[in-house]
Amino acid sequence: MIRTGVSVCCLVFLLSSTLHTGLSGPLAGKEAWDYVEVRDGAHMFWWLYYADSQSADFRDLPLVMWLQGGPGGSGSGFGNFEEIGPLNRNLEPRKTSWVQAASVLFVDNPVGTGFSYADGPDKFATNVATVASDMLVLLRHFFTEKKEFQSVPFYIFSESYGGKMAAAISLELSKAIAQGTVKCNFAGVALGDSWISPLDSVITWGPYLYTTSLLDDFGLADVSSAAEAVKKAVEQEQFEKATELWSVAETVVEQNTNGVNFYNILTQEPDEKVVALAGEDYISLQTRRHIRPLHGQSLSELMNGPIRKKLGIIPQNVTWGGQAEEVFSSMAGDFMRPVVDVVDQLLEAGVNVTVYNGQLDLIVDTMGQELWVKKLKWEGLPGFNKLRWTPLDDPVSPGVTGAFYKTYKNFSFYWILKAGHMIPSDQGPMALQMLKMIIQQD
Numbered sequence: 261m262i263r264t265g266v267s268v269c270c271l272v273f274l275l276s277s278t279l280h281t282g283l284s285g286p287l288a289g290k291e292a293w294d295y296v297e298v299r300d301g302a303h304m305f306w307w308l309y310y311a312d313s314q315s316a317d318f319r320d321l322p323l324v325m326w327l328q329g330g331p332g333g334s335g336s337g338f339g340n341f342e343e344i345g346p347l348n349r350n351l352e353p354r355k356t357s358w359v360q361a362a363s364v365l366f367v368d369n370p371v372g373t374g375f376s377y378a379d380g381p382d383k384f385a386t387n388v389a390t391v392a393s394d395m396l397v398l399l400r401h402f403f404t405e406k407k408e409f410q411s412v413p414f415y416i417f418s419e420s421y422g423g424k425m426a427a428a429i430s431l432e433l434s435k436a437i438a439q440g441t442v443k444c445n446f447a448g449v450a451l452g453d454s455w456i457s458p459l460d461s462v463i464t465w466g467p468y469l470y471t472t473s474l475l476d477d478f479g480l481a482d483v484s485s486a487a488e489a490v491k492k493a494v495e496q497e498q499f500e501k502a503t504e505l506w507s508v509a510e511t512v513v514e515q516n517t518n519g520v521n522f523y524n525i526l527t528q529e530p531d532e533k534v535v536a537l538a539g540e541d542y543i544s545l546q547t548r549r550h551i552r553p554l555h556g557q558s559l560s561e562l563m564n565g566p567i568r569k570k571l572g573i574i575p576q577n578v579t580w581g582g583q584a585e586e587v588f589s590s591m592a593g594d595f596m597r598p599v600v601d602v603v604d605q606l607l608e609a610g611v612n613v614t615v616y617n618g619q620l621d622l623i624v625d626t627m628g629q630e631l632w633v634k635k636l637k638w639e640g641l642p643g644f645n646k647l648r649w650t651p652l653d654d655p656v657s658p659g660v661t662g663a664f665y666k667t668y669k670n671f672s673f674y675w676i677l678k679a680g681h682m683i684p685s686d687q688g689p690m691a692l693q694m695l696k697m698i699i700q701q702d
Contacts, residue, residue, distance in 0.1 A: 290318075292406070293571055298397040301379035302371040306398065307336045307571075308406070309346055311363040318363050322413040322447065322699045325365040326358075327429075329420025329455070331391075331591045332547070332584035333554035334374025335366040337563045339419070343684040344691070349559055351566075356688030361696050363409070365402070369395060369425065370591065372583035374563075375574055384583075384590035388428040388599065395429045396436055403444045413447035415699060420624065420681060421595075423454020427602045434609055448612030448670075450698060453624040453681045457598040457632035458502075459494045462509055463487045464627040469517060472525060479516030486512040494596055502596040507546050513622075522623040523553070524680025543592065547585045550623075555581040600632050607638040607671055614672040614698050618679035618686065626675060633673065644668035649675065655689040662690045665697075672698070 290310035295303050311318040326344060328335040341349045344358040345366070358364050368374030370385040371394060378384050385391045403410050416433075418426035430449040436442040455461070466483035469475040475483060486509035493502035513520060521528045563580040574580075606613050615633065617626045634645075647666045654662030654677075664675040674694050679686040 293573070294405075295376075295573065296398045296401045298371065298394040299383065301383045302394065303377050303379075304371055304394060304398050305336060305368045305375035306402065307340065307366045309359045309364045311361070312346065312357075312359045313361070319408060319412060322362045322415055323365060323409050324358060324362045324415045324417050324695070324699070325367060327367065327369065327416065327418040327422035327426050328373070328554065329418075329422045330373065330551055330554065330584065330588060331370055331421045331425070331595075332373050332551045332581075332587035333420070333422075334368050334563075334581060334584075335422075336368050336374045337559055337580060338554040340366050341559060341562065343419075343682060349562060351562075354688075356684070356692045358684075358692065358695055361692065362415075362699060363412075367395070367398065369398075370587055372587040372590075373581075375571075375578065375580050377575070377578045377583060378586075381586065384586055386590050387594040388425055388597075391425050392428040392432040395425075396432050396442065399433065399444070400436070400442050403442060410443045411445055413699065414444045415448050415450065417450045417452065417695075418454060419452045419683075421455045423451035423456060424599050426451060426454070427456065427599050427606065430611060431602050431605055431609075434606070434611055446611070448614065448698070449606065450614040450616060451603075452616050452683060453618055453621050454615070454629075455624060456603060457600050457628065457635075458506070458596045459491055459598065460631040461624050461628035462490050462506060464625050464631065465509070465513060465622065468622065468625045468627050469513070469520070469525075474517045474520055474525060476516075482512050482516055483509070490596070499596045500593040503592045506596060510549065511545075520622065521680075522549070523682060524618075524620045524686060525622050526620055527680065543585065543589045547588055551581075551584045551588060555584065598632070600635055604637050607636070607640065610670060612670045612672075614674065616674035616676060616683065616694060618681060618683045619675065619677045620680040620686070623681055638671070640669045640671060644671055644673075649673075652690075652693070655693050662687065663694065665694075 293307040295305055298304050311321040313321060326335050326339045328339050346354060346357045346359045348354050368376040370391045372378045372384050385394060416426045416430055426449050433442060433446055437446055466480050466487060470480045490502055490505045490509055493505050560581060568574050603613060615629060617629050647668055649664040649666045651661045652663040652665060654660045661677060663677055666673050676683050676687055676690055684691040
């Protein structure tokens with residue numbers, strides 16, 4: 261029955277070239293997608309939705325690129341159909357789609373993520389420097405092919421590990437624009453629940469869980485001990501070992517909390533618990549913990565079935581999400597490296613930087629985000645710290661606080677209430693309001 265329902269909805273979706281699927285759906289012919297070979301044997305997939313606004317032409321609205329986490333999570337799948345795209349997983353119009361306010365570009369990165377693919381094991385990226393270099397090739401190609409977007413404000417929005425990649429990409433993009441090798445109107449980067457300083461996240465897991473009554477004194481001691489082991493490895497710059505110890509720390513958290521959901525501490529379901537299997541290597545375990553939730557069975561069936569057919573350019577030997585574990589494994593040595601210095605460079609260069617975080621997120625808890633923000637060497641930080649935050653009403657519940665925010669010069673921070681790691685999924689109206697505030701602040 262589920263497959264039949266999806267097929268019926270998908271028939272509507274596949275006819276979108278001649279029919280309008282609804283207020284939040286794509287306009288006729290207002291989508292585009294393609295591959296870019298960013299290195300020999302390394303192919304990246306992108307999917308563009310032109311802004312669908314009744315009050316403005318797409319040329320008068322910004323372009324937003326969305327980067328998913330993992331690494332290995334697919335933006336063309338999860339970000340698109342579970343968070344901000346015009347249609348949800350059941351191919352019904354999404355009322356809080358970001359396509360109402362901006363054109364949206366989903367890119368499956370790093371190479372091997374989603375519909376992106378690598379021809380061989382040596383083609384996967386092993387660090388964010390390569391990720392940024394690959395993305396610059398794609399963006400150069402995109403803005404050359406889609407000249408109509410060269411002058412519109414261009415923003416990079418991200419989630420989780422996507423934020424770490426977004427920071428590095430933004431810095432390289434700024435340099436490329438200055439050098440004239442990429443022509444676009446780069447307007448800012450937004451880092452959502454982002455893996456900017458992994459250690460600051462890990463060392464605050466214990467205190468966060470303790471204050472939310474998810475650890476007792478014994479559990480706090482266990483989690484703190486596991487976090488200290490991660491800290492020692494990071495301080496010694498043993499980053500691959502730190503990634504493995506991070507996995508151990510997550511297991512300790514699970515054991516002491518009866519399987520808390522790392523993405524939203526209030527939404528644990530019985531089948532969400534991930535228990536380490538005897539003899540299982542940590543890469544496979546982390547793939548099950550953090551990639552598989554982004555590639556759920558129903559989403560995988562949609563992407564590898566009707567969507568694959570719609571797109572019509574996916575090579576026969578490529579499966580959506582088929583190389584996700586290799587993507588994560590290849591990045592393991594770079595995974596725990598911080599990029600706080602990159603954010604500092606962005607701020608000093610005058611790039612608009614926004615940090616936003618979900619109140620109920622554990623994997624990248626807000627306490628950890630605030631820790632690394634306080635370490636910034638940016639000259640505007642003292643001024644930012646002197647500001648009190650401003651409350652924002654929940655868009656669907658006037659009079660009820662949905663978020664707080666602070667803005668000083670080119671830096672903003674949004675605290676999103678009642679949201680976990682995937683803010684647009686948990687609090688869609690609030691996420692859409694935040695988007696509009698960010699892209700209109702200039």
